[in-house]
Amino acid sequence: MEAAADRINLLGLDRQALEAFFVQLGEKPFRARQLMKWIYHQGVADFDAMTDLGKGLREKLKQLAEVRMPEVLTEQLSEDGTRKWLLRMDAANNIETVLIPDDERGTLCISSQVGCAMDCSFCATGKQGFNRNLTAAEIIGQVWMANHSLGAKPGSERAITNIVFMGMGEPLANYKHVVTAIRVLLDDFGYGLSKRRVTVSTSGLVPNMYKLAEDCDVALAVSLHAPDDKLRDVLVPINKVHPIAELMQACRDYVESKDHRHIEVTFEYVMLEGVNDSLEHAQRLAEAVRDVPCKINLIPFNSFQGTQYTRSPQVAIDAFAKLLWQRDIVTITRRTRGDDIDAACGQLAGKVKDRIRRAERRGDSLEVQP
Ligand code: SAH
Ligand code: SF4
Numbered sequence: 001m002e003a004a005a006d007r008i009n010l011l012g013l014d015r016q017a018l019e020a021f022f023v024q025l026g027e028k029p030f031r032a033r034q035l036m037k038w039i040y041h042q043g044v045a046d047f048d049a050m051t052d053l054g055k056g057l058r059e060k061l062k063q064l065a066e067v068r069m070p071e072v073l074t075e076q077l078s079e080d081g082t083r084k085w086l087l088r089m090d091a092a093n094n095i096e097t098v099l100i101p102d103d104e105r106g107t108l109c110i111s112s113q114v115g116c117a118m119d120c121s122f123c124a125t126g127k128q129g130f131n132r133n134l135t136a137a138e139i140i141g142q143v144w145m146a147n148h149s150l151g152a153k154p155g156s157e158r159a160i161t162n163i164v165f166m167g168m169g170e171p172l173a174n175y176k177h178v179v180t181a182i183r184v185l186l187d188d189f190g191y192g193l194s195k196r197r198v199t200v201s202t203s204g205l206v207p208n209m210y211k212l213a214e215d216c217d218v219a220l221a222v223s224l225h226a227p228d229d230k231l232r233d234v235l236v237p238i239n240k241v242h243p244i245a246e247l248m249q250a251c252r253d254y255v256e257s258k259d260h261r262h263i264e265v266t267f268e269y270v271m272l273e274g275v276n277d278s279l280e281h282a283q284r285l286a287e288a289v290r291d292v293p294c295k296i297n298l299i300p301f302n303s304f305q306g307t308q309y310t311r312s313p314q315v316a317i318d319a320f321a322k323l324l325w326q327r328d329i330v331t332i333t334r335r336t337r338g339d340d341i342d343a344a345c346g347q348l349a350g351k352v353k354d355r356i357r358r359a360e361r362r363g364d365s366l367e368v369q370p
Pocket of ligand 1: 122123124165166168169201202203221222269270300301345346347
């Protein structure tokens, strides 16, 4: 499909904005629902195929609008079934999107920014620095692209059942575009995902956690990584602005703002050998999260070039988890997925040359024509 700078990419409009768009064209607002069904339920991007729209309207749409997914540079498949796409956002910026298939789930891990400004010391994306926010169209475009690439057929079982904002970037630092994208994910005429199946992960931008509680109904994950401010200041520098006590209060308030029961926050905790992985850390962690309905996800550290950290040994991770269980905290150790293709948590950096070179060496990359 030909991209034109002056055509509006409809993947970036939620239902309300799409209705306004049609009204501007002198059409009825219900056209938005018709169009969304084509785009998100049928995976159709070609206006000519949207037979219930009428020829005149289709012609108008072709002039003014487009449904454009990002350009796929490479697609890699890991030994464990994890899939990673390297996507070109513009001449200078690439991002990565990862699909993690499980027994009955397919979790798509999407990016919200090119790079990240939060500068967490153990994160490859953070080390790369910040380039720019993604637009809502670029965020939803990742989901559209993945469905398209997986050949998701209308009415077939969907390969993508869950979405997590755990790719590159801090989603709450790109608030407006992320919220628009969430609306499309949750809308019945969009992807129709339930609020439990969309998770926003944040390093702790407290003011926007409050906004999110008001604007959307999604699951929240918080990157905690340390039980006290002294250590968290080093690992997650935003802690100097919003320290742990303030963060915990925001988590409690988030849970309380939701009227449905059984909602909890997921605390992510990366396991760094000799840094935050002792039994004393576990003990203090249990105390720090005591008043928040939560579960804890331990993430074995994923290494990348130039990092000073190493992954905690399995025995240390197991002992850490055991202590938390003894304090009645549900604790899951995240399985490391896709690290043979650098698709594991914190390894995404979007560097095209490295990725292509490495993939070619292994011979497992398929170049995909967009
Ligand atoms: N920026 C958001 C979401 C993206 S990162 C956030 O920080 O929450 C998704 C998760 O992977 C976060 O918990 C992040 O701290 C963690 N992570 C980052 N680098 C990692 C690494 N090298 N190994 C393991 N987990 C990492
Ligand atoms: Fe950004 Fe999250 Fe990486 Fe921190 S862990 S630098 S917030 S992407």
